[in-house]
Amino acid sequence: MSSRSIGLNERLGEYLFSVAVRDSDVLQRLRQETAKEKAARMQISPEQGAFMAVLVKAIGARRCVEVGVFTGYSSLVVAQALPADGRLIACDINEQWTSVARRYWQEAGVAHKIDLRLAPAIETLDGVLRQGGAGTFDFAFIDADKANYDAYYERVLKLLRPGGIVTIDNVLWGGSVADPTKSDPDVDAIRALNSKLRHDDRIDVSMLPVGDGLTVARKRE
Ligand code: SAM
Ligand code: CA
Helix, strand or coil: CCCCCCCCCHHHHHHHHHHHCCCCHHHHHHHHHHHCCCCHHHCCCHHHHHHHHHHHHHCCCCEEEEECCCCCHHHHHHHHHCCCCCEEEEEECCHHHHHHHHHHHHHCCCHHHEEEEECCHHHHHHHHHHCCCCCCEEEEEECCCHHHHHHHHHHHHHHEEEEEEEEEECCCHHHHHHCCCCCCHHHHHHHHHHHHHHCCCCEEEEEECCCCCEEEEEECC
């Protein structure tokens, strides 16, 4: 019994990985290729991916949106969890990283489910809203530039149907959010959003200490 979340040391992290992660061969190879990138740490952890996949299936999601693709691991996890007619709008600005993503989506046979939009995500989300997308999405994952998190959240919340789920990554930001000596545009933006969500009566919300902290919020009816 514990009133706190358990901290993961290396041994427990490895144990968790060994019993809780079922990465397919394609996902494993994508992790290996991404590990060679300087920015490899941007990729979500496999246990977080597994959780997101369960969530997508649990709510029967068909229409999803992702803000922040990188080399495509989280998109692939979500796309694989979608039914055959499910679709994911994937937003990023980086041609090089997303070309790796496209390769793996193709290999995994889910490329037809993913609509990659290479443009600043605010523009993409505003475009989807202008085209009547409000209230039509089931699931969203926000994992791009932290300074724009609130802008992404507000747009995504409009896109979600009542009962839809938004997940927000890095909400603990390596612990910096709890360190009063730390202030920069990223940590300030994450702190502000965390505080805002605590009192946001448009959602039910839970913040999980998985990966670098994951907020899961459900849009209220
Ligand atoms: N979800 C990915 C994964 O699990 O592998 C990691 C995403 S990574 C943390 C953040 C991504 O956001 C980068 O690929 C970056 O190019 C993208 N990004 C940064 N600013 C952006 C913007 N204004 N609009 C869209 N994407 C942006
Ligand atoms: Ca992240």
